[in-house]
Amino acid sequence: xxxxxxxxxxxxxxxxxxxxxxxxxxxxxxxxxxxxxxxxxxxxxxxxxxxxxxxxxxxxxxxxxxxxxxxxxxxxxxxxxxxxxxxxxxxxxxxxxxxxxxxxxxxxxxxxxxxxxxxxxxxxxxxxxxxxxxxxxxxxxxxxxxxxxxxxxxxxxxxxxxxxxxxxxxxxxxxxxxxxxxxxxxxxxxxxxxxxxxxxxxxxxxxxxxxxxxxxxxxxxxxxxxxxxxxxxxxxxxxxxxxxxxxxxxxxxxxxxxxxxxxxxxxxxxxxxxxxxxxxxxxxxxxxxxxxxxxxxxxxxxxxxxxxxxxxxxxxxxxxxxxxxxxxxxxxxxxxxxxxxxxxxxxxxxxxxxxxxxxxxxxxxxxxxxxxxxxxxxx
Numbered sequence: 001x002x003x004x005x006x007x008x009x010x011x012x013x014x015x016x017x018x019x020x021x022x023x024x025x026x027x028x029x030x031x032x033x034x035x036x037x038x039x040x041x042x043x044x045x046x047x048x049x050x051x052x053x054x055x056x057x058x059x060x061x062x063x064x065x066x067x068x069x070x071x072x073x074x075x076x077x078x079x080x081x082x083x084x085x086x087x088x089x090x091x092x093x094x095x096x097x098x099x100x101x102x103x104x105x106x107x108x109x110x111x112x113x114x115x116x117x118x119x120x121x122x123x124x125x126x127x128x129x130x131x132x133x134x135x136x137x138x139x140x141x142x143x144x145x146x147x148x149x150x151x152x153x154x155x156x157x158x159x160x161x162x163x164x165x166x167x168x169x170x171x172x173x174x175x176x177x178x179x180x181x182x183x184x185x186x187x188x189x190x191x192x193x194x195x196x197x198x199x200x201x202x203x204x205x206x207x208x209x210x211x212x213x214x215x216x217x218x219x220x221x222x223x224x225x226x227x228x229x230x231x232x233x234x235x236x237x238x239x240x241x242x243x244x245x246x247x248x249x250x251x252x253x254x255x256x257x258x259x260x261x262x263x264x265x266x267x268x269x270x271x272x273x274x275x276x277x278x279x280x281x282x283x284x285x286x287x288x289x290x291x292x293x294x295x296x297x298x299x300x301x302x303x304x305x306x307x308x309x310x311x312x313x314x315x316x317x318x319x320x321x322x323x324x325x326x327x328x329x330x331x332x333x334x335x336x337x338x339x340x341x342x343x344x345x346x347x348x349x350x351x352x353x354x355x356x357x358x359x360x361x362x363x364x365x366x367x368x369x370x371x372x373x374x375x376x377x378x379x
Contacts (some may be wrong), residue, residue: 010070012059018071022062029058120200122149122245122254129226129238129258133265137297137322139230146224146256149217149245155209157250159216166203171195176202201249216249226258231273231325234262236341269296273322273331278338279315281305286339294335296320303335313337 011018014028038049060066127146135142151157160166168174172195182189192202208214224243232238237259244254269276279294289307293300296317303315314334321331345353357364 005280009062013054013057014061025058025061029054029062041242093147120247121249122251124254124257125244126257126259128261129228130261130263131228131232132263133268134297136232136234136260136262137227137230139323140228142226142228144224144226144258145221147219147221147322148256150220150222151250152212152216152218153244154211155216157216159205159209159212159249160215161207161209164207166205169195169198169202169204171197172202175201177232186354199248203249205249211279216251217246224256228260229325230323232260233270234260236260268297268333270322273324275321275331275333277333277335279303279305279335280338280340281309282340283342286310286337294333296333305337309337309339311337311339 011020014020014025014032014100016024016028020028032054033051036047036054060070060134064109080148080269095109097158126149127144129142129144131140152159155162169176172178176198178194178195179190179192195202198204205214209216212218217365224240226238226240228238237257240256240258242253243256246253265278275297279292281290281292285305286309287307289309290303290305292305294303294315294317297320301317301320303317305315314336317333317335319330320333323330342349354364
């Protein structure tokens with residue numbers, strides 16, 4: 001294996017950012033160790049070398065002092081000891097072997113024996129909630145109906161017929177786990193897995209509850225009041241902890257994830273916390289200037305259109321946008337001006353515009369007779 005001075009970036013080896021937390025680094029190492037371990041790659045030499053590099057990267061980055069030194073000086077700061085530290089498949093860890101065992105084989109069985117895993121937590125569930133534009137902007141209380149597994153009232157979630165009790169699982173003697181022995185390059189490794197008979201609970205139901213058939217939960221429709229905060233956007237997700245499916249046999253509830261779908265508003269286009277709207281202005285109004293009403297989220301506001309305003313001009317109304325989801329204040333409302341050219345002119349209006357064009361020396365089509373008379377009168 002290459003020394004530290006020729007090794008790639010340690011963060012890149014683990015696939016994490018330089019600002020990754022200790023837990024993120026630990027999870028990344030476990031994932032990479034499972035991918036690259038020689039047992040999983042049929043003795044492939046390239047995978048084994050990469051496995052050693054990943055192990056060394058984890059050894060450095062898991063130690064605060066060594067990580068700080070690496071962040072400051074790079075791999076050169078470990079050049080003298082890199083080979084020894086990374087040699088032997090990267091097993092120079094201080095306590096790092098337990099992380100390696102756990103990464104590749106699961107939880108080590110050398111830990112406490114005789115404990116029960118207990119009921120499992122319920123899985124998470126997802127649901128979609130539709131909001132109109134105003135509800136998303138200002139927040140709302142919405143009623144949500146969801147069909148979920150809920151704790152059985154007859155047995156209280158235990159799964160046993162009322163008046164009876166579960167008994168200890170004979171396969172795992174009530175511990176909820178079984179030990180297995182596996183052979184690896186490291187020798188004999190003992191691991192523990194959840195007991196398949198009792199699903200890790202340590203108990204079996206001899207006389208199941210007739211209402212839930214021993215499951216400890218039933219499917220029911222439940223009503224929730226969802227507090228939608230002001231400023232959410234289309235595609236946002238709310239997590240309702242403990243509102244998801246109940247766990248089997250009295251296990252805690254999972255979470256309910258509410259995906260928000262926001263209906264668009266024909267008046268406004270949203271960009272983050274800012275809003276954009278269009279204001280149509282007549283040709284004369286744009287040329288001479290005027291004051292017009294603009295619709296906002298709450299009411300109408302007057303805006304000044306300066307004389308000579310062109311299509312594409314933008315008027316900014318501060319603080320009239322969407323409330324910030326995390327923090328105080330609101331975004332802005334941007335008013336985009338469109339100068340309209342009239343298309344349904346009366347004869348008199350056409351004559352007046354022709355006079356204006358002649359006064360400004362602008363050539364137009366279809367009014368030669370009018371121009372001739374105007375020029376004659378002015379000469």
